[in-house]
Structures are given as structure tokens and as C-alpha cells.
Amino acid sequence: MKHFFLALLFTGSLSTASWAQIKNNPESNHGNKFEQLGTIIQDPNMYRSASGAPGPRYWQQRADYDIDVELDDQKQRIAGSETVTYYNNSPDPLSYIWLQLDENEHNPKSDNQKFDESSMKEKMSIADVQAIMGHNQDLGVKIEKLTDGSGKALKYTINQTMLRMELPKTLKPGERFKFKVNWNYNISDRMTIAGRGGYEYFAEDGNYLYTISQWYPRLAVYSDFQGWQNKQFTGRGEFALTFGNFKVNITTPADHVVGATGECQNYSKMLTSAQLKRWNQSKNATSPVEIVTLDEVKDMMKVKSTKKKTWTYVATNVRDFAFVSSRRIVWDAMGTNVEGKKVMAMSYYGPEAYPLYNRYSTKVVAHTLKSYSKHSIAYPYPVAISVEAANGMEYPMICFNYGRAEKDGTYSEATKYGMIGVIIHEVGHNFFPMIVNSDERQWTWMDEGLNTFLQYLAEQEWDNNYPSQRGPAHKIVDYMRLPKDQLEPIMTNSENIVRFGPNAYAKPATALNVLRETIMGRELFDYAFKQYAKRWAFKHPTPADLFRTMEDASAVDLDWFWRGWFFGIDPVDIAISDVKYYRLDTKNPEVENLEAKAARERTEYNIGRERNRQEGTKFAVEQDTSLQDFYNKWDRFAVTPATRSAFNEYYAGLTPEEKALYDTKTNFYEVDFANVGGLVAPLILEWTYVDGTKEIERISPYIWRKNENKITKVFAKAKEVKSIKLDPFRETADIEENNNSWPTEYAPSKFELFKQKTAPRGSSTGANPMQQNRQSPNQVKQ
Template sequence: MLIRLFSSPRRGVTALLLGLLSPLALQAQTTNSGTDKFAQLETVLPTPNSYRTASGAPGKDYWQQRADYDIQVTLDDTKQTLTGRETITYTNLSPDVLPYLWVQLDQNVLEKNSITATTEVSQLQDRMTFNAIESLVSDFDGGFKIESVTGKDGKALKTVTNYTMMRVDLPTPLRPGQSFAFNVKWRYNINGQQVRRNGYEYFPEDKNYLYEIAQFYPRMAVYSDNQGWQHKQFLGGGEFTLPFGDYKVSITAPADHVVGATGTLQNPSQVLSATQRQRLEQAKTAKKPVLIVSQAEAVQAESKRATGTKTWTYAAKNVRDFAWTSSRKFIWDAMQIKQNGKPVLCMSYYPKEGNPLWGQYSTEVVAHTIKTYSKYTIPYEYPVAISVHGPIFGMEYPMICFNGGRPEKDGTYSAQTKYAMIGVITHEVGHNFFPMIVNSDERQWSWMDEGLNSFMQYLTEQEWERNYPSRRGEPKNIVEYMRTDKSLQTPIMTNSESVLQFGNNAYAKPATALNILRETVMGRELFDHAFKTYAQRWAYKHPTPADFFRTMEDASAVDLDWFWRGWFYTTDRSDLALECVKYYTPSTGDPAVEKARQQQLQAAAAPSISAQRNATALTSTLVDEKPELKDFYNQYNPLAVTPADQQRYTAYLGGLSPEQRQRLGQQQHFYELSLRNVGGLVMPVIVQLTYADQSTEIQTIPAEIWRKNNAQVSKIIVTKQPVVSFVLDPFQQTADTDLSNNAFPRQAAASRFELFQQQQQAPQNPMQQAQKASGK
């Protein structure tokens, strides 16, 4: 029998419902309107074939192309220019005949008439930075200057350049299994890093340059089974899609520069001193980073100018790209770890401006990242992993990445700077796994590398330090973005160049989605196995979104189509509301018990306002004045227990089985929860019950509760003791965007406002304040 009713102001339920609990109390399920959020993705995902299977694994006929490079480049530290020549050997492992090849010219994004410059939207503001103005009026002469493209015989090949893509017409079509080698000579002006995320940084104090060089050579586009040539223009947002191959790269730089690069150094005796080589050997067995070039040595080098040049030669096998760095300012440290029995030399290159942060943390973060990612995905198989410090805040390449995070000139730094630096190194080193090894198409789907990598970054940060202040990964951190107007959002499954709010949509939202999958939808055991299976299946291959979606389901036996559809294909938000709670207890049938309980309810009920006023306003009623108007019912007490009541109760008990009589004597409480999906994103229902003794219980209901009605459902919960409150998503696991409708009885949201004076000075970092207070 219903004895208490919670109701939201929105619903305004006031009726008192009476009766025994029955299946009819369940809310009727209605037909969904619009798209069924549990509809399978079969009609959306590509049809499986012999190249890519329905399980998400590579098929028996899977193939991919190969491109090998032999490159020689020269850095001009006076003019900030680069000249180069290369031989590309392209091997056609597809079943198709290719009449031409497509080569990427990424530096052309910096040409004055580039498609990026002409299509970029912009507005003038009342206040604008120098960098913003510089981007509008710059006369920088960017882009590749292609001097020649020739075959092995030295004859010129016909080419056509379309912005950042160059077509090379072949003398004869390239048949399956054949290779074709051709040569390219080029040069270009190196940009400052305020323009792009690679280039040079100038240090006016000592008049030196630090170079972080990438996208520096014409490189092959991908030709694949699922889309043919991937030759979408490079506009600056959607990054790189590249085939695997072997690289031999010779870099000629000033003689006093230290050069680091993808791969392993082939000629250490020609470019390193005996002391440096000895220190590198020590690093192979050290428990902490060993300085190969100390700060004192780097300071001495930056104050002088050696004459001549040195050529550093690096080689890398089975990588999709190559990048390098060069400066006379570099401090260099290294520490070798073992990963799956194989040595990995973890290293950092950084100017003195990066200390003390970089010397203390960078290489340790590199090593920690390699170990943690390897645990959750596949063992790291490359021989080195490098972090380079420059002004940009992060860019990744195989075995090497460029990272920001610089302390103040006095050596102090804020907690934000420290954790941002650790986070960016973790993220960029982690990109070795996604997309450098699990080689997804960044030009099309940024989330497949940035989102998966941001999720892995979150796991790695939490294993670095307990309660690490991770920026992305926790569901509560994505709520503000998901609350924004839908016109300002795009689905995760949007082309990289069309994504709105790139950081939130390509990084944070998919990372959060994966964390919710792991912690709330699938559980850690199922998720970790499926995620590792995906990495194992697609290591050194080219996966698509469908391969990821299908593998996660195939390896876990969890139907996730509803999750992919909601989180990745829509801009729906998570907002479940607990609109009404109805409280029932079964009637005992015993008239002595039930009528006594009704008497208690009547006694506890407050009289109406009219009855309260009539008690004093009316001195008497007509029946009071004329007793002859009274009859049986003026003396009758309907709540008094009669012999007839007892006879009916005895007969009722006689009709019950022993088991039913036992259940009737048990104390049970029935609660009907009315749930509404306000935000549109179907999610598991996580309910915290708080009992009268203040103990709590968590009940998790899978998202499939919404499968027959995506918008509104009810759920009955049975307890042995009374519940005093219900709260949805108490640990903020589902990125619920409105917590005000999550509790019954309703709870006021706690917050504070701050009083302040205008034009307050920004506080200094606490480390700096402490040093000043101590007189240091």
C-alpha cells in the first residue's frame, strides 16, 4: 500500500494511490519516436570484406603499401633555410595497377596563396596580439621550392601540384608487387614556431636558434583498400596519414650543434666526443637519467660559434614518418629501460631555459609513458623515445616529440606549469602508439589518434601520481562542453577540418567516452582486454573507426552500438532526471495492524486550514444543537477492528501457501522510480540509495533499460529497510550535465561566490613566493 509519495515540482503529483503492489504498477512502455538509439550500426558502418572483417580484425587479403626513404638535408643556421634531396622507393602491394603516385607537400600550407590562407575565416578585434597581426600581414615566403623530380635514370618526371599534393605521373603503370624509385630535390625557408608547430625558436639573449624540424620532405600519401588515395588537402587541422617504411636520413648542421632524430644514430664516432659516447654507455644501465651534455657544456657552446659542419646519420625501420631537432643550446640526458626484454633509450634534449623542470622530469616521464602504454596496448618496439623542449606545447612524430612547459627565468614554476609539462610529454610520447604504430588516418579522423591517446594519457597520469590533476578523462570535466549549445558542437565522427571546438571534440570527448566505457559500461576487465586486442590487431596497420568499434564489441561480447551512436555520431548530452519516487509497502492483511496504521496516519495528518479556523470560528454545528439528527454513523468507527474483519483475515491466511505467509511477514519496501532521459544520450542508470540508518548502497542498471523507450522509463527497487533518499550518478561517472534533477528528495546544489576588488594583480606562483619569503 502506498504510504508516502515523493514528487518533483515539475510533475506536481498530489494524488494518494492505494492498493496492493502488482505488475500493473510498471509504467507502460511506448513506441520510440524518431531514431531508435539502440538501432544497430550495420547500415552506417562499411560492409565487411576480405580486407576488413566483421569482427574488426584485418582480413585474409589485407594489404598496405610501403615507402622507403634515403634523405640528405642541410640546415643553414644563418639564413634559417633547409635544402634537401631524397630517393623514394614506393612498393605497390595492392591488387591495383597505379598509373600515378600522390606525394604530400605539407610545407605548402605556408605558401602565401595556400588554400588554408585563402579559406581561413577571421575577424578584427578592438585588441589584437602582435602574432595575430603578423599572421595577417606576414610576407614570409613559405612552402616547398621543388627543384626537380626525376626517375632513377635522371630523366624528369611529369608532375602536377595541387596546393599540398603533387601527382607524379609514372613512365609505365606500377603493377602489383612492383617498386618504383624516384628522386626529389627541394628547399624551403624555415618558419618561426609562432606560425606552425615546427620550425625555429630564436633566443635573443644569446643569439641562438633551436630547430624542431618536421614535414620537411616530400612524402608519400596513403593508398588503401578502404578509400584509395588519401589526398585530402592539408589545411592545418587534420594531420597526417602516411605509409610505413625504412628511413636513412643524413642531417648536415653546424659543427657545434647537437642533433636528435627519429631512429638510431649510425655514426656516433664521427659526431660525438669520446666523453659523450662513454656517458651514453653509462645511461644504458643507469637507474636515473645520465647527462650526455651538461648544462655547463651547453652554456659554453651557446656562447661560442664553431666553424664548419657535421653530418649526423640516423636510420629507422618500419616507421611512418621522420623528424629531427638541432641546436647548440641543447642539454642532453638519457636513461635506458627494458620493455618486453628489448632496450629502449629514453632521452631528452632541452635548453637551459627548461631547467630545473626538464632535467628533473622529462626523461622520467618518457620512460613512465613507454611502460604504461605498453601495459595497456602493445610492447613498445622502437629503440629510442625522445622528448625535445621548445616553445610549442606539443607535436608528435615516431620516436621523437616536441614539447612545451617552461619555468620562470628565476627557475620557479607554478603547479599548473609542472603538470601541464608532464601531461604534454606523456601525451606526445604516447602518440608513438596512436597513431605512429596503430596507424589511423589523422587527416580524416583526428579522434582516432588524439582521443584514444588522450584516454591513455589519463591512465598514465594517474599512475604517475595519485590524484594527478588530469585535464581530460574524468567525466565531470567534459560537462561544461556538453552543456554548450548544439550549434557550437559537432559529432565526434566529423572530418578533422570541420570539427568545432577541436580540443573538446577530438581530444576530451572521446577520451571521456572511453573512460566511461571502462569504468561504467563494460568494466575494466572487459574493456582492457578489448582495447589491447584492438592495438594488437592493428599495430603497424591502417585501422578505420569501424575496425575500432567492431573490435571493442568482438573482444568483449558487449553490444556497444547504442554507445557509439550516441557519443560519436550525435551531439546529444547525458542528462538523466529522477522525476518522481513512489513508495509502497505490501499490506499485511491483518486488520489490527492495518487499521492501527491508518489511525496513526490520520492523527499525524495536519487538518486543513478551514478545519483549523472552524475549530474556533464555529461555536457549534446543527448536529451539536439537535442530537436527534445523529444516527449509527455518528458513532461508527471505520478503523475499529470487528469480528468480521478477523474472520476475513483468517480466511485470507488460509488461502496462502506457507511460503506466501512467510513473505507476508517480512519487512519489504517497494519504490517506483520515474526516470526521464532529458539530454537524449542513453546511459546506464546509477542509483545511490541512502537508508534510514545512513548506510548506502549503489545499484547500476545497464543502459539497455532504455531500449524500448529511449525517453522515459520506470524502475521498481525493493529494499529490506526504508530509503530516505535516492541520488543518480553520485560519483559523476556519466558526464551528467544537470545534477539538480538527480536526487529525491531534491538537494540544493552547493556553491560559492567570491567577492573581489577590480584590477587585482595576478598572484605569483607559490614556489616564487616561498623563495622570496626565505630571501633566496
């Protein structure tokens, strides 16, 4: 077809983005972002297959623990003895074993007490000053005895939070080794010293709440991909641990209530007859039943028992063990059906948390188990516990969270949603990394990021209006637009991250949400993600195993996505830099002559001519008509028989296909897009037509594969376009929305936005409306 197109040009700015991460073809505008990951992740082998599944010779170690521990409520001290059976399932002979002594992070001589920067401020809090001065408390693990199974002393070396135990003889593949450890340590005040475990003292009633975690010498992981994971625990990067079975006898004051990993074996001895009856009722209850009631707790808080009792807990195939002990905790429970299995959802909480936890906690636990099971694997354990402890930390079957009301029983909306969110998050850790057992010490995002993503799904399934702060794409843009010296790739070791929360929690959660909603779609993503969880349940996955599985189970090439989101720091910023409008030359004089006339009038228009007409100027050719000739009377735009005949002949000569195209009267829009930010993304376009209708069009990110900086795409539209908008649903995390529209749409300045902004749902600022309502004479009963 030899058709002429008439173009209307709209100009726009264009700039190029820099790509500073892992370039395969650094001097080119392509061949970098879409290359495969083979050069930057470990090769597949017999232990880990190219599909992302465990290989035919996959192995992992095992450690079983038999522990006796006593909690001294007078001295705030832990003393314990353990017998450990270690199974060498690796193909390697071992001459020593590494144990973790995580409580040594609190030792004042530990490196982590000094290696962070500090500076003086005009106003310093006590916490600021104490952080600079450090402490001289007697904290850290004291090893009393370390022997083999026969009682013979073993040589060992302690390097801060790691203990290397020398074996009396090489532990060959397939062999096991039994040893015994006696130890003790002073429990730290986690409200002042910080840390995951410790105690909290309540001066008003003189009682303690103990959250005991990282409390026993435990095996480090020995794996096929790195050997011993014996990187020091500095307080940030969490735990790589070995699966095994536990039997733990916990001795406490007789009036303490204990909740722990696993199932209690002696409730009949630990509980009163009334409490035991409530426990049995709770197994089939549809709402939480208080096994230990608030009234009972208030009585126990008044008189402290001098007697002791021992709780026995057993847990199978877990990677860790933690417990809570106090005389000031209410305990409620409810049997919950999770994928056809009965699970006891339970909560432990003090009087100050009662208004929130009694209403929400156990039901949130049950909701979390159901949501996570739906999106990953069915929850395999018999118990899931939420403990209110003014902090947030997770262990198998038990986690510590916050959520306290005001003294009058009211609470803010921020406290409510903050509590629900942290319970979902910490209970969710049962799946990642307690079951899908990634190395948190090295890759925090495989733990926190994946869990935060599933937390987002669970929050949105809890309440359609839930104010989720991590997960929605547009909420990560403030982080991704920061200067490059404040950013690092997600694939960064825990201790080296500047902005830990956004990097290890929010960005990977956002990336997975973008992957699910925008890149893969829910059906493909959900199937592949469940495959990853199934493949690596109770095993030790690496990032490469996740990357490979997601592709293997979906047939979606995602290497470009992992490169950009996980190995890079560039943001998404796609701009509409230029739009040209083309329309088919109809050659129909009835149409073209009218348009030519309108175009000439626009071209010849000038203000002087217009004002002469308005003033009634007497033109010479009108005063003396003899000056007018053929051209003064000729209508150059009139349709003549000759031009009409020529058009009819032209149209008759078109093929049926050409006539079909001609008759559609299609509009063509040539749009230039610029990759300003550097991170490639799909093009999601909202077309608004002159008639007011809209259309959403989605184009694969692969459109960038031949030119990663700028592209041009022509769109054929039956209707005339009024405007174009990129990323209309804010689903790609585009950091600059002012260049997403044609014609350009300008947002108010930041100052104007600040004036217009209202406090977001779930905001922690402002007053407590519930409290104000109770103080009002027209209060509504809660």
C-alpha cells in the first residue's frame, strides 16, 4: 500500500538511565538486563538441581536435644544441661563441630558492642548515652562442662558467639556423636539491653515476664553450599539452624505459667482441675477459651510461690526451641482446622494487653495459619502461640509480639493494626524460615522478605481496608528514589545493609507482590511459589533455589526480574517522552479537502487580519470588484467530478484486506518511552478516548530487550485518543509519576500535598478516639 500519513508531533524530554550492576555487555544499550543469571548464581549440582529442587544426593544434618533447664526468678538466671545427638548425614568427615552461643552478643567485650558508629547530639536520651558508654553487666554464656556421651571432657574454643568443639575422633559420614553441655547465664533486661530474649520487669506488681530464646548451646548449620555457617551473631542477622527433635524439662516457680515450642506432656500435673477442664473444652471451641483467666492471674500476682514445678515439652522436627514463663499471663486457646488438621491456636498475655489480645490475638493466629497454608504449605505443627511481650520475634510454634492498651482499656487504631500486623508477621515466620529453613544470617530477605509478602496477603484477607505498609508497590518508592549511596541490592549480607527494614523486608515483599500481580499473574505465581515451599519444606534453600523454582514451575523467564530487583539498586522510572499522531490519508476529497481547508486557515491566521475584520476595514478588492479575477472566486477546496472520480477509481482498486483496513478509519499513535530509572518494567497503559471511554493495555517488559534505555511503539486505535497514562494502578513502583502522562499532568508541589494530606488509616499519630469517645457524655458503647 502506498499510503501517505499525516503526522502531528508532540514533543517531550528524554533522558537515559545508568546501569551500574553486573553488566554482560557494558558498552551496549542491550544485552545486560535480560541476560541469564548463570554467571552470578552457583551452578546446579547433584545436591541442588537446575530446576530449583533438591538434587538426588541432597543431604542435611540433624541434631536432637534432651534438655533440663531451670529458671531462677530471684536471680534472673538460667541454668541448664543438655544431651545432644548429632547426625553426620553429609559426605564429609568432620573433625570438629560448631555450636552457637547467641547470648554472648550481650557480653560487654563482644565486637558487636563497639563496631557501630555513634555521634553526639544536642539532646541525648538515657538510651543514647548508655549506647555510647556500654555496660559492665555480667552477661553471656558460661560453659560449666562439655563432655562426650561417656562423660569424658572435650576440648573447645569460644570465639565470641561461636564455640568450636573438637571431636575425639573424626565423625565419618553416616555416623552420629552424642555429647553433653552444662551451662548458665544471667538473663538480660531486654527493655534496656535489647535483644530477642530476656526479661521485662513490672514494678507496679513486682513480677517478671521471661521470654527465653537463643538460650541453649545449639548446632550451627553444616551444608553442601557453604560448609559451616559460623558467621558471628551480632544482633541483626538471625539464625541458620539444624532440624531435630526436642524434649525439654522446664523448671519454674510453681505459680508460673509456661508456654513453649511443641506440646506439653504433663498438663494434668501443671494445671488445676478447672484449668484442665477449660483446656479440653478449648480443643473444640469456636472462640478462644481462657485456660488461665485474668482473675486467676491477678491472684497469682499478689502472692509469690516458693515452690517449683517442671513442665515437659516435646517437639518433633523443629529447628529451635523457645518458651515464655511468668505468673502474670493469661492463657487462652482455640482448636483451629487448618487444611483438615486440628491445630491449637493459643495466646499468652498480661493484664495490660488483655483488651486487645483477648479479642484478637488467638483469632489472628488462626487466620494467619489458614492464609499462609493456602499460599505456601499446610501448617504441619500441632500448636501455634502468640505471646504479648512488647517486642517481636519468632521461633517454632511460638512468637513474641506487642499490643498493649492504655490503662483505661482503650487503644488507638494504630496500636490495633500494629498488633494484628506483628502477630501475623511473627506467626507467619513458622513457615519462613521455621519450615522452609533459609539461612537468615546470610540472606535476611529470604526470611523477612518472603514472610512480609505473605503477611501482606494475610492482612488483605483479614480486612479489605487493612492499612498494609509493606507490599503495595507505591509504598516502596520513597526508598527506591534515595541516593545510591544509601542503597544496596537485596542480595546483600544482613550486617552490611544501611536501611535494614526497607531493604530486607519491604523491597523483597514488594518485588514478590509485583511479580504476582503484574508480571506473572496470580495463577502462575501461586502455583510456582507453592512448589518452592513444598520442595524446600524442612530443608535449607538458597536464593538460587527460589529463583530457579519460580521459573521452572511457571515457564516464565524471570532472570531479568531477579537481576533488576534483587541484584541491582536502580528504581523503576518509565517516562512517556514523545507522542506522534498518525492517521491514514483517505484520498477522499470529501474528507481531505475539508481538513486541508481547516489546516490552511490555521496556517494563514494572524491577529492583524482578524482585527481588520473586526474593525470593518474596507478592503480594496471589495471596493473595486474589477480587481477580482478567477482566483478571488475560486474555491480551491471544492470537490470536483475529476477528484471524485479519481477517488472512486482508487477505492475500487483496493483489495478486500486493504478495504477492511481503510474502512476502520484507524488512528495510529507512535509513542516514545524512556527508561529513566534503569529498572525495566512492563508498560501498563490507560488510554482515555475523546468519547470518554477507557482501555487498559499491558505490554511485556521484554519490549526493552533490544534497547534497555528507550523504545518506540506504534499503537493502532479505532477511537481518537485524548490522553495516555502509564502505570495507572501504581503497580510497578514507578518513582516519578509526573512523566507518566500525555499530555503531561502535574501533581501539586510537595508543600501543597502536605497541606492536603490527612493522617493515613492506621497512623500512629494523633489522639486516641476510643479514649475520647469514652470521655464524651454521648459515648457509644464499645
